[in-house]
Amino acid sequence: MPSHYKGDLNRLRSLNAFINLMRASESVISRLQKRLSAEGLTASQFGALETLFHLGPLCQTELGKKLLKTDGNVTMVVDHLEKRGLARRVRAGEDRRYVSVQLTSKGRALIQKIFPRHAAAIQEEMSALSASEQETLRRLCRKLGRKNEITKKEIKK
Amino acid sequence: MPSHYKGDLNRLRSLNAFINLMRASESVISRLQKRLSAEGLTASQFGALETLFHLGPLCQTELGKKLLKTDGNVTMVVDHLEKRGLARRVRAGEDRRYVSVQLTSKGRALIQKIFPRHAAAIQEEMSALSASEQETLRRLCRKLGRKNEITKKEIKK
DNA sequence: TTGGCATAGTTTAATATAGAACTATTTAAC
DNA sequence: GTTAAATAGTTCTATATTAAACTATGCCAA
Numbered sequence: 001m002p003s004h005y006k007g008d009l010n011r012l013r014s015l016n017a018f019i020n021l022m023r024a025s026e027s028v029i030s031r032l033q034k035r036l037s038a039e040g041l042t043a044s045q046f047g048a049l050e051t052l053f054h055l056g057p058l059c060q061t062e063l064g065k066k067l068l069k070t071d072g073n074v075t076m077v078v079d080h081l082e083k084r085g086l087a088r089r090v091r092a093g094e095d096r097r098y099v100s101v102q103l104t105s106k107g108r109a110l111i112q113k114i115f116p117r118h119a120a121a122i123q124e125e126m127s128a129l130s131a132s133e134q135e136t137l138r139r140l141c142r143k144l145g146r147k148n149e150i151t152k153k154e155i156k157k
Numbered sequence: 158m159p160s161h162y163k164g165d166l167n168r169l170r171s172l173n174a175f176i177n178l179m180r181a182s183e184s185v186i187s188r189l190q191k192r193l194s195a196e197g198l199t200a201s202q203f204g205a206l207e208t209l210f211h212l213g214p215l216c217q218t219e220l221g222k223k224l225l226k227t228d229g230n231v232t233m234v235v236d237h238l239e240k241r242g243l244a245r246r247v248r249a250g251e252d253r254r255y256v257s258v259q260l261t262s263k264g265r266a267l268i269q270k271i272f273p274r275h276a277a278a279i280q281e282e283m284s285a286l287s288a289s290e291q292e293t294l295r296r297l298c299r300k301l302g303r304k305n306e307i308t309k310k311e312i313k314k
Numbered sequence: 315t316t317g318g319c320a321t322a323g324t325t326t327a328a329t330a331t332a333g334a335a336c337t338a339t340t341t342a343a344c
Numbered sequence: 345g346t347t348a349a350a351t352a353g354t355t356c357t358a359t360a361t362t363a364a365a366c367t368a369t370g371c372c373a374a
Contacts, residue, residue: 059322060323061321072323072326075325098321
């Protein structure tokens with residue numbers, strides 16, 4: 001048995017876990033996106049509406065942090081929501097750099113209508129796994145996410 | 158205890174598992190993409206090079222199936238690879254609709270250089286999980302992926 | 315108090331992506 | 345055998361996405 005045998009096995013296991021993680025998330029995302037697009041929303045637009053609905057008005061930088069998107073990207077998504085009358089920008093506070101992004105009543109009505117259906121679709125997607133499997137998946141994914149956050153901070157130094 | 162209590166718990170568990178799956182895959186992808194971009198490649202370009210390297214020349218439709226991307230998208234990615242001299246289109250066979258996409262020697266050299274580093278980065282990402290956790294993650298993700306494939310076929314009917 | 319740094323947001327350029335309309339080619343049905 | 349349906353690829357439109365350059369505003373320290 002060559003000396004790198006164990007190392008190769010480790011690499012192979014990592015790659016296989018990674019590939020299946022990617023395939024699973026891509027296929028779930030792709031199906032959910034099709035549903036949203038049938039409702040007339042992109043994934044980003046839905047994400048922004050949902051975040052504003054559940055957390056209340058946010059400035060764009062905060063919204064970007066929640067959505068894991070860059071500042072320039074948030075500008076564009078909010079532009080589109082504003083054009084469609086689903087959200088509005090309000091320059092309010094002391095600090096005139098900040099823009100508060102708020103749902104309009106039209107935006108609130110839309111997300112209230114769509115969110116339950118979206119949640120049901122997610123539940124349907126996840127029903128491939130048992131309750132305990134879902135909890136295990138959550139735990140393992142949290143570990144992956146946490147590790148990356150730590151590494152991110154280290155890189156910033 | 159209200160009668161929908163159990164149903165709410167099920168929905169909550171599904172949503173939590175889903176959210177953590179998305180966060181984990183997004184954060185791993187985002188970090189790997191930064192590495193690739195430092196090598197001068199986008200994720201799609203890397204994916205195409207890697208697929209052509211490991212499977213040999215493919216027509217664009219086949220390549221799109223492997224990458225889970227649409228036909229129009231493949232046209233653009235291959236355009237970019239061709240412009241950079243990493244791949245070439247060859248109209249070869251009987252059926253003149255098909256285009257065989259092949260790596261150039263420059264493209265082959267690049268992917269041979271980059272792939273091991275990319276695999277090492279993936280291994281590093283996955284090292285947040287133990288060997289058996291990685292195998293569990295793989296198994297659960299395969300289940301999710303398979304369910305979706307079946308559903309896709311059913312929808313096509 | 316002012317000059318430099320930090321922060322919020324916009325703009326721009328390059329690429330990605332889906333989807334729909336379109337062209338060219340092949341196959342099949344009649 | 346000719347027309348209709350299917351297939352491979354391209355083009356077009358709209359949105360997404362990052363990164364970098366840029367503007368406006370606020371803060372802080374010498």
